[in-house]
Amino acid sequence: MTAFPAGTILGYPRIGRRRELKKAVEAFWAGRIDEQSLRATAAELRAANRERLAELGLGREDSAIPESFSYYDQVLDAAVTVGAIPTRFEHLREQDGTIGLPAYFTVARGEGDRAPLEMTKWFDSNYHYLVPEIGPETAFSLSSDRLVREVAEAADAGFRTRPVIVGPVTLLALAKASDDAPEGFDPLSRLDDVLAVYAELLAKLKAAGAEWVQLDEPALVSESLPASTAQLADAAQRALAVLGGAVQRPAIFVAAPYAELGDVLPVLAAAPIEAIGIDLVRGGIPASLPELNGKTVVGGVIDGHNIWRGDLDGALGKLEALRALGAESVSASTSTSLLHVPHDVQEETKLDRRLVSWLAFADQKVGQIVTLAQGLAEGRQAVAAELDAASAALADRHDAPGVLDGSVRARALAEGDFSRVSYEERKSAQEALNLPALPLTTIGSFPQTADIRRARAQFGRGEVPQDDYEAFLRSEIDRVVALQEELGLDVLVHGEAERNDMVQYFAEHLDGFAVTEHGWVQSYGSRATRPSILWGDVSRPAPITVSWAAYAQSLSAKHVKGMLTGPVTILAWSFVRDDQPLAETANQVALALRDEIADLEQAGIEIIQVDEPALRELLPLKKADQAAYLDWSVRSFRLATGGAAAGTQVHTHLCYSEFGVVIDAIRALDADVTSIEAARSRMEVVADVARSGFDHGVGPGVYDIHSPRVPSVDEIEQLLRRAVDELPLQQLWVNPDCGLKTRGYDETVASLHNIVEATHRVREDV
Ligand code: GLN
Numbered sequence: 001m002t003a004f005p006a007g008t009i010l011g012y013p014r015i016g017r018r019r020e021l022k023k024a025v026e027a028f029w030a031g032r033i034d035e036q037s038l039r040a041t042a043a044e045l046r047a048a049n050r051e052r053l054a055e056l057g058l059g060r061e062d063s064a065i066p067e068s069f070s071y072y073d074q075v076l077d078a079a080v081t082v083g084a085i086p087t088r089f090e091h092l093r094e095q096d097g098t099i100g101l102p103a104y105f106t107v108a109r110g111e112g113d114r115a116p117l118e119m120t121k122w123f124d125s126n127y128h129y130l131v132p133e134i135g136p137e138t139a140f141s142l143s144s145d146r147l148v149r150e151v152a153e154a155a156d157a158g159f160r161t162r163p164v165i166v167g168p169v170t171l172l173a174l175a176k177a178s179d180d181a182p183e184g185f186d187p188l189s190r191l192d193d194v195l196a197v198y199a200e201l202l203a204k205l206k207a208a209g210a211e212w213v214q215l216d217e218p219a220l221v222s223e224s225l226p227a228s229t230a231q232l233a234d235a236a237q238r239a240l241a242v243l244g245g246a247v248q249r250p251a252i253f254v255a256a257p258y259a260e261l262g263d264v265l266p267v268l269a270a271a272p273i274e275a276i277g278i279d280l281v282r283g284g285i286p287a288s289l290p291e292l293n294g295k296t297v298v299g300g301v302i303d304g305h306n307i308w309r310g311d312l313d314g315a316l317g318k319l320e321a322l323r324a325l326g327a328e329s330v331s332a333s334t335s336t337s338l339l340h341v342p343h344d345v346q347e348e349t350k351l352d353r354r355l356v357s358w359l360a361f362a363d364q365k366v367g368q369i370v371t372l373a374q375g376l377a378e379g380r381q382a383v384a385a386e387l388d389a390a391s392a393a394l395a396d397r398h399d400a401p402g403v404l405d406g407s408v409r410a411r412a413l414a415e416g417d418f419s420r421v422s423y424e425e426r427k428s429a430q431e432a433l434n435l436p437a438l439p440l441t442t443i444g445s446f447p448q449t450a451d452i453r454r455a456r457a458q459f460g461r462g463e464v465p466q467d468d469y470e471a472f473l474r475s476e477i478d479r480v481v482a483l484q485e486e487l488g489l490d491v492l493v494h495g496e497a498e499r500n501d502m503v504q505y506f507a508e509h510l511d512g513f514a515v516t517e518h519g520w521v522q523s524y525g526s527r528a529t530r531p532s533i534l535w536g537d538v539s540r541p542a543p544i545t546v547s548w549a550a551y552a553q554s555l556s557a558k559h560v561k562g563m564l565t566g567p568v569t570i571l572a573w574s575f576v577r578d579d580q581p582l583a584e585t586a587n588q589v590a591l592a593l594r595d596e597i598a599d600l601e602q603a604g605i606e607i608i609q610v611d612e613p614a615l616r617e618l619l620p621l622k623k624a625d626q627a628a629y630l631d632w633s634v635r636s637f638r639l640a641t642g643g644a645a646a647g648t649q650v651h652t653h654l655c656y657s658e659f660g661v662v663i664d665a666i667r668a669l670d671a672d673v674t675s676i677e678a679a680r681s682r683m684e685v686v687a688d689v690a691r692s693g694f695d696h697g698v699g700p701g702v703y704d705i706h707s708p709r710v711p712s713v714d715e716i717e718q719l720l721r722r723a724v725d726e727l728p729l730q731q732l733w734v735n736p737d738c739g740l741k742t743r744g745y746d747e748t749v750a751s752l753h754n755i756v757e758a759t760h761r762v763r764e765d766v
């Protein structure tokens, strides 16, 4: 067996430096290119990535370069590899039982009334994976040899790569019971069956030349899954006994990123595998190490979640600490796959050079790994210059203007800043708003048409003067306000045409943020986002949204809702400074929003929505950390909104329907009205709301905006009646599930029309 490489990464971005994969995949879906040409583009990307990683210093032949490509999602890859697709897609299998690329995409995206796999968040990242559906009927069999072919492709190009696949425990722990499964069925009960297929895959990988294979088992660190830690540990023990016991296999590296392994570490240490990856960014150095029987400990010391260059000296120190604890073989790695960071900071030619010197995107992190590996092999002295340079950058960052801003820090907070007067008092003050029963509104954005995108891009490139661009935006507002009046909505919005993205827009207008040009990060499938970089103390140099809201309000006698993004969501969807607690940064953002709310009130806006769709997203994986998170996140929202007058109605919007999980936090936000997704789950959430005793306003969505489908009046009426049956009438609002920006105008107008009609019907009877 060859040794584990001294330095490696758990995975590399797959979308391409210029999002080439996105473009090719979407062209394939649209029928503009054929499968052959999509495959050719993917092969070129893989080749370019391998060459790049080798150029950055990872070994060509020592299994240091991971084979971590995916056309869409790594969980779907694993499910398809073992043949775990829902019955409704079985007809897509080839004659020989394999699942081809078009079928793979169909499982991801659905077809006609065959719904795709559900999508949900991958641990505590902003990446979303597809949820496998597994039941007693799932017939596991090796159904794709893509990974095997990719190892062979790399070998042909002169590389020995390390194939990466989501491990069997994580695959099953993340799966949900299929529609055909009996009540209470647990996908983990199929472990033995799926192991046979993994064993077959390992044999083929070995035959293709793989000396190491990486099984990603992040489920082992999570306390937020249905399976308990004890169940997961037991499953891991059984799985690795089987896979480790296989005769024909590569050496096995089990990676457990995203948090500390804790009690599961001894289980892995005792298993017949050869290397264990632990996350030393999210987790601490263990107090002691169990007997490792010669296994390599792969220390995830370079942050895979974030883009800071960070403390390289400290990272080497952590690896040295592992050695001091008795690990004979220690390797350097990233804490997670680099999937969560953009490719290369050197592409950012417009970013401030000083800021760039503090950053490390994927390629720079690979460089750091190479340094650490050398430091481990040859001693600190050998890499002293690199360590010193990183420490100097860190010190420079600390002292740079804007990182610590006296005027931001001088704003003292009093406990009273975090609360408004009682809800009862607010409710009576807000009667002056004069809203009807079941007030009709939307979540904020209207369709972002090609015209809007074009105008924004032209303005961004400096091709259109500011006055013209603003006149264009006003004409959009004219249109959107007129449309809402015509439809008969009660609380109007300005439509958000000026916003490229609900976080980036604010980042562009606040001090302390920088935005990138090429810093794309995969969010799911072919979708990528470009998180902003929150590097310094945050403040608001000037009002941001006030002129648009005020303009919209000037056009109508109805109320126009001001529209802001909340502090938690701004943090969740940005790369955030790591030199102070998130709570502190959140409060700075909150104060900027608080000033914006005061200015909106000044401008005559009486209803203000502060969106927090990411509140649930940032919830830590470890139970012990959740209370502290919920405390600071709720407090930051309350700080942002706490200055609003009693008569100002504060709304918030959450993008999901798992109300139960965070109900106490939602209650603690103390927003006057909370809108929430509900159409897809047929208003199930309303029962949770009723049961919880939540007594503030609530707008359960009646229109699933993820699909172009127009819900009928009858269907919406039924949903509304269900809501009215469960909750007091005065509490209810009527709105779509989420913003309308991704929808087209035709379906939007038709759907809103039906919503208004259905609401009128229900109002007549109550
Ligand atoms: N106000 C935003 C919109 O309507 C909310 C989007 C979101 O919740 N993700 O687009």
Ligand code: ZN
Residues within 6 Å of the ligand: 443, 613, 653, 654, 655, 656, 737, 738, 739
């Ligand atoms: Zn939403």
